[in-house]
Amino acid sequence: MDWIKMYGSTGSDKDVTGFQTFTYAEMKAAADVAHFAGKRIAIHSYGPDGARDAVRAGANSVEHAVDVDNATLALMARQGTFTCPLWSTTATTSPTGRNMATTRPRSPT
Numbered sequence: 001m002d003w004i005k006m007y008g009s010t011g012s013d014k015d016v017t018g019f020q021t022f023t024y025a026e027m028k029a030a031a032d033v034a035h036f037a038g039k040r041i042a043i044h045s046y047g048p049d050g051a052r053d054a055v056r057a058g059a060n061s062v063e064h065a066v067d068v069d070n071a072t073l074a075l076m077a078r079q080g081t082f083t084c085p086l087w088s089t090t091a092t093t094s095p096t097g098r099n100m101a102t103t104r105p106r107s108p109t
Contacts, residue, residue, distance in 0.1 A: 001039065002039060002040065003039060003040050003041070003042055003060075004030070004034045004039050004040070004041045004042070005041075005042045005043075005044065005063070006022065006027065006030050006041060006042070006043045006044065006059075007021055007022075007043075007044045008020065008021060008022050008027055008043040008044055008045045008050040008051075008053065008054050008059075009021055009044065009045050009046050009047050009049075009050035010046065011044065011045070011046025011047070011064060011066060016046055016066060017046070017047075018045075018046035018047020018048075018049075018050060018066065018067060019047070020047065020049050020050040020053065021050075023053070024053040024056060024057055027043060027053055027054055027057035027059070028056075028057040028058065030043075030057070031043075031057045031058035031059055032058070035058065040060040040061070041058070041059050041060055041061075042059065042060065042061040042062075042063050042084070043057070043059040043061070043062055043063065044063040044064060045062050045063065045064060045065060045066070045068075046064055046066040046067065047066065047067050048067050048068060048069045048072065051065050051067075051068040051069075051072050052068075052069070052071070052072045052075075055072055055075050055076050055079065055081050056075070058079075059081060060081060060082075061081065061082050061083065061084055062076065062081060062082075062083050062084075063083070063084050064083070064084075064085060065083040065085060068083075
């Protein structure tokens with residue numbers, strides 16, 4: 001197993017609430033243990049708070065990154081954190097009402 005996946009928030013094609021399910025400290029502990037074991041960690045995140053805490057905690061990847069804010073995107077770029085958007089065609093509006101078609105972060109190719 002090369003990756004650990006952690007669900008840092010709620011969120012799916014039927015639920016874009018983005019409630020954070022782990023604290024920053026819990027995400028940081030998970031990332032530290034994963035990295036100590038030589039693994040990478042992907043943290044699932046819908047909503048800006050979970051994404052920001054996942055990046056700050058040291059996640060290698062933020063899965064989905066729905067409604068991620070510009071400050072978090074800048075931090076991701078500085079740290080080399082990437083996103084795997086896996087966008088659903090049924091979830092086109094973020095929890096804050098922004099059209100995700102114009103606010104989606106791009107995954108490096």
